[in-house]
Amino acid sequence: MKLFHLSDLHIGLRLYDRDLRQDQEHILGRIVKAAAEQRPDAVIIAGDIYDKAIPSAEAVSLFDSFISSLTETLPGAEIMMISGNHDSAPRVNVYRSILSRQHIHMIGLPPQNPGEHIEKVTLSDEYGEVDFWLLPFVKPSMVRKAVGAEEETTLSYDEAVRRLLARDVPDPQRRNVLVSHQFYLPSGTDPDTLERADSEIKTAGNIDSISAEVLEPYDYAALGHIHKPMTVGKNRFRYCGTPLAYSVSEAGQQKGIIMAELGEKGTEVKLTVLLFEPLHNVREIAGTIEEILPQACDDYVRAVLRGRPGADAFDIQDRLRCAFPNLLEIRREWQGMTGTVYAGSSPAPDTDPFTICCQMLGDLDDKEEALLREVVNAVKEGEE
Numbered sequence: 001m002k003l004f005h006l007s008d009l010h011i012g013l014r015l016y017d018r019d020l021r022q023d024q025e026h027i028l029g030r031i032v033k034a035a036a037e038q039r040p041d042a043v044i045i046a047g048d049i050y051d052k053a054i055p056s057a058e059a060v061s062l063f064d065s066f067i068s069s070l071t072e073t074l075p076g077a078e079i080m081m082i083s084g085n086h087d088s089a090p091r092v093n094v095y096r097s098i099l100s101r102q103h104i105h106m107i108g109l110p111p112q113n114p115g116e117h118i119e120k121v122t123l124s125d126e127y128g129e130v131d132f133w134l135l136p137f138v139k140p141s142m143v144r145k146a147v148g149a150e151e152e153t154t155l156s157y158d159e160a161v162r163r164l165l166a167r168d169v170p171d172p173q174r175r176n177v178l179v180s181h182q183f184y185l186p187s188g189t190d191p192d193t194l195e196r197a198d199s200e201i202k203t204a205g206n207i208d209s210i211s212a213e214v215l216e217p218y219d220y221a222a223l224g225h226i227h228k229p230m231t232v233g234k235n236r237f238r239y240c241g242t243p244l245a246y247s248v249s250e251a252g253q254q255k256g257i258i259m260a261e262l263g264e265k266g267t268e269v270k271l272t273v274l275l276f277e278p279l280h281n282v283r284e285i286a287g288t289i290e291e292i293l294p295q296a297c298d299d300y301v302r303a304v305l306r307g308r309p310g311a312d313a314f315d316i317q318d319r320l321r322c323a324f325p326n327l328l329e330i331r332r333e334w335q336g337m338t339g340t341v342y343a344g345s346s347p348a349p350d351t352d353p354f355t356i357c358c359q360m361l362g363d364l365d366d367k368e369e370a371l372l373r374e375v376v377n378a379v380k381e382g383e384e
Contacts, residue, residue: 001041001042001123001125001127001130001175001261001262002038002039002040002041002042002259002260002261002262003040003041003042003043003044003177003220003222003259003260003261003262004031004034004035004038004040004042004043004044004257004258004259005044005046005222005238005240005257005258005259005260006031006043006044006045006046006240006243006257006258007044007045007046007047007048007084007181007222007223007224007225007239007240007241007242008046008047008048008084008224008225008227008241008242008243009024009028009045009048009049009050009063009242009243010048010050010051010086010199010242010246011024011049011050011051011055011059011062011063012050012051012052012055012056012058012059012062013051013199013246015246015247015282015300015328016300016328016329018300018326018328020244021058021062022279023244023278023279023280024062024244025062025065026278026279027243027244027276027278027279028062028065028066028069028243029069030276030277031066031070031243031257031276032066032069032070032073034257034274034276035070035073035074035077036073038259038274039074040074040077040259041076041077041078041123041125042077042078042079042080042123042132043070043074043077043078043079043080044080044081044132044177044179044222045079045080045081045082045224046081046082046084046179046180046181046222046223046224046225046240047081047082047083047084047085047087047136047137047180047181047224047225048084048085048086048087048181048224048225049063049081049083049084049087049092050063050086050087051086052086053086053087053088053091054088054091067079067104071102071103071104076103077103078103078104078105078121078123078132079103079104079105080105080107080121080132080134080179081105081106081107082107082108082134082135082136082137082179082180082181082224083107083108083109083136083137083181084136084137084181084224084225085137085181085201085225086201087108087137088108089108089109089136089137089142090108090109091108092106092107092108092136093106093107093108093109094106094108096108105119105121105134107119107134107135107136108136109136109142110135110136110137110138110142110143110146110164111143111146111164111167112142112143112145112146113145113146114145114146114148116146117167117168118133118134118135118164118165118167118168119133119134119135120132120133120134120168121134125262127175127262127263127264127265128174128175128265129174129175130174130175130176130177130262131170131171131174131175131176131177132177132179133168133170133176133177133178133179133218134179135161135164135165135178135179135180135181136181137181137182137225138157138160138161138164138182139157139160140155140156140157140159140160141155143160143163143164146164146167147160147163147164147167148163149163156207157182157183157207157208157209157210158209158210158211161180161182161210161214162210162211162214165178165214165217169217170217170218172217173265174265175219175262175265176217176218176219177218177219177220177221177222177262178215178218178220178221178222179222180221180222180223180224181223181224181225182208182210182223182225183206183208183209183210183225183226184209184210184211184212184214184215184221184223184232184237185209185210185211185212185232186211186212186232186233187211187212187213187233191206191209192206194226195228196226196227196228197226197227197228197242197246197247197249197250198247198248198249198250199227199242199246199247199249199250200225200226200227203373203377204353204372204373204376204377205373205377207373207377212232212233212234212237215232215233215234215237218236218237219236219262219265219269220236220237220238220260220262220269221236221237221238222238222240222258222260223237223238223239223240224239224240225239226239226241227241227242227246227247227250228241228250228253229241229253229254229255229256229258229273235268235269235271236268236269236271238258238260238271240256240257240258241253241255242255243255243256243257243276244278245278245281245282247282248282248284248302248328250282251281251282251283251284251302254273254275255275255276255278256273256274256275256276257273257274257276258271258272258273258274259271259272259273259274280298280299280300280326281299281300282299282300282301283297283299283300283301283302284301284302284304285301285302285303285304286303286304286305286306286333287304287305287306288305288306288307289305289307289316289319289320292305292320292323293319293320293323295323296323296324297324298324298325298326299324299326300326300328301324301326301327301328302328302329302330302331303320303324303327303329303330303331304331304332304333305330305331305332305333305334306333306334307334308334316330317330353376353379357372357376
């Protein structure tokens with residue numbers, strides 16, 4: 001059985017106030033073309049369909065066009081998707097039962113009551129049946145009733161997901177695929193050592209991290225949430241990453257989707273990364289103005305100017321904007337001093353809110369830091 005695994009489309013996202021609609025339309029078109037060539041039996045979107053909980057009309061239209069193209073290209077395939085932390089779970093969940101009859105499974109909400117279970121879709125091939133477990137993004141507060149934790153004062157992300165998965169134990173004699181949008185880490189890994197993209201929402205203190213031990217019962221884990229393509233301990237537990245670079249911190253990363261081929265139970269899953277050339281790359285170009293200008297291009301560029309400003313410094317911004325029509329920002333580095341001039345109307349946040357608050361408040365003890373983390377995370381949850 002052949003699967004396409006993609007995630008974190010973030011349709012509607014703006015890069016330093018740059019509209020990425022054409023870039024996203026281009027890359028989604030590449031995915032449809034690849035589907036026509038490879039003919040997968042299922043297409044999985046592991047969360048963060050949109051960049052905002054209330055997407056724009058243009059974003060919804062683009063996603064509608066993408067799904068319509070996929071269904072026309074693959075009339076016999078199942079399309080399965082879950083909500084991520086950027087999505088509105090109730091909105092994704094609308095028409096869930098009706099769409100499933102059209103081989104489209106949009107699962108926005110995890111089990112919230114004792115009688116509810118993780119959505120399961122079963123497909124068959126020459127080796128038997130494959131169970132797909134579709135688990136949308138989980139906040140502990142969403143599943144307290146379902147996991148019997150109403151009376152508990154605290155419920156961690158790890159414990160919430162662990163208890164949910166324990167309620168729906170996969171049949172070890174069948175092939176099982178988990179689709180999930182969470183921050184999974186191999187047991188014993190320090191979350192702070194993992195390289196994260198600036199375009200990701202990170203919780204203060206990494207309270208949303210979950211031990212990858214819970215993935216063991218599954219033959220393949222199609223994961224979303226981390227924007228850099230990576231494995232989680234074992235090769236069959238994979239983050240496919242974003243199909244496009246959504247921050248300068250992702251410059252140079254090869255972006256695409258994963259094609260997973262499941263054979264007979266007990267055999268290794270064959271994984272192929274399908275790479276796509278974007279309409280515009282995201283780049284950081286550093287050097288003196290004389291070194292930077294000859295590299296003129298229409299990519300999304302952060303220019304890092306080095307060396308003391310000369311007499312012609314007054315028109316450097318104009319010269320850079322002329323050479324790089326999609327200039328994101330200009331940074332200056334001179335004798336240990338740094339400064340930033342943003343080419344767009346709003347800068348990208350380089351520092352997380354928790355760090356900014358710590359710097360403003362000064363020395364905090366452990367109790368005060370813990371309280372501050374709770375406040376920052378509560379505000380972030382309210383914005384998602």
